[in-house]
Amino acid sequence: xxxxxxxxxxxxxxxxxxxxxxxxxxxxxxxxxxxxxxxxxxxxxxxxxxxxxxxxxxxxxxxxxxxxxxxxxxxxxxxxxxxxxxxxxxxxxxxxxxxxxxxxxxxxxxxxxxxxxxxxxxxxxxxxxxxxxxxxxxxxxxxxxx
Numbered sequence: 001x002x003x004x005x006x007x008x009x010x011x012x013x014x015x016x017x018x019x020x021x022x023x024x025x026x027x028x029x030x031x032x033x034x035x036x037x038x039x040x041x042x043x044x045x046x047x048x049x050x051x052x053x054x055x056x057x058x059x060x061x062x063x064x065x066x067x068x069x070x071x072x073x074x075x076x077x078x079x080x081x082x083x084x085x086x087x088x089x090x091x092x093x094x095x096x097x098x099x100x101x102x103x104x105x106x107x108x109x110x111x112x113x114x115x116x117x118x119x120x121x122x123x124x125x126x127x128x129x130x131x132x133x134x135x136x137x138x139x140x141x142x143x144x145x146x
Contacts, residue, residue: 009074009117012110013067013082015090018060019103027063027103030094037064067107079119083107083136087125092132099133106135114142 014037017027024039038049042061046054067086077085086107095105107129111117119138129136 009115010071010112011068011074011079011082012071012112013086014108014110015065015067015086015105016062016108017065017095017098017103017105018062019098019101020060022061022098022101022103024061024063027061027098030098031065031091033089034065034067037066039063071112074113074117079109079111080121080125083109083121083129084125087128095134096132104135105133106137108137108139110139110141112141 015031015034017031019027019042021042024041028034028036028039040046040058040062042059043057046056046058048054068082072082099105109119111119121136126136
């Protein structure tokens with residue numbers, strides 16, 4: 001019965017970095033070997049993901065990185081274990097420097113489940129994120145997800 005409950009549990013992990021004055025290219029360069037979902041720099045013209053003008057300019061730089069390669073089954077890798085491994089692959093000193101200079105950095109976890117999904121984050125892992133100024137946001141979706 002446990003297997004039947006857990007087969008629909010999936011998640012997607014992205015890393016979001018924003019900064020009030022640094023250009024997106026500078027943030028991307030500080031976090032090498034990461035796949036960029038989108039990058040928008042402060043002062044650039046606002047556009048849709050298809051490049052159509054929205055009017056106005058971006059107030060802050062915003063960069064999103066794909067940390068998971070698409071959707072991950074919780075049966076394959078538990079969410080907390082995935083985050084711990086992702087932290088190992090990130091240049092945490094560079095992230096702390098971005099945060100210390102006025103930026104914001106957080107993991108966004110999109111969680112997809114038709115059932116109860118326990119995410120057991122250790123105090124050690126949460127402390128590690130916090131010590132580098134990183135946050136964690138959870139976005140829960142009912143249903144099987146993508």
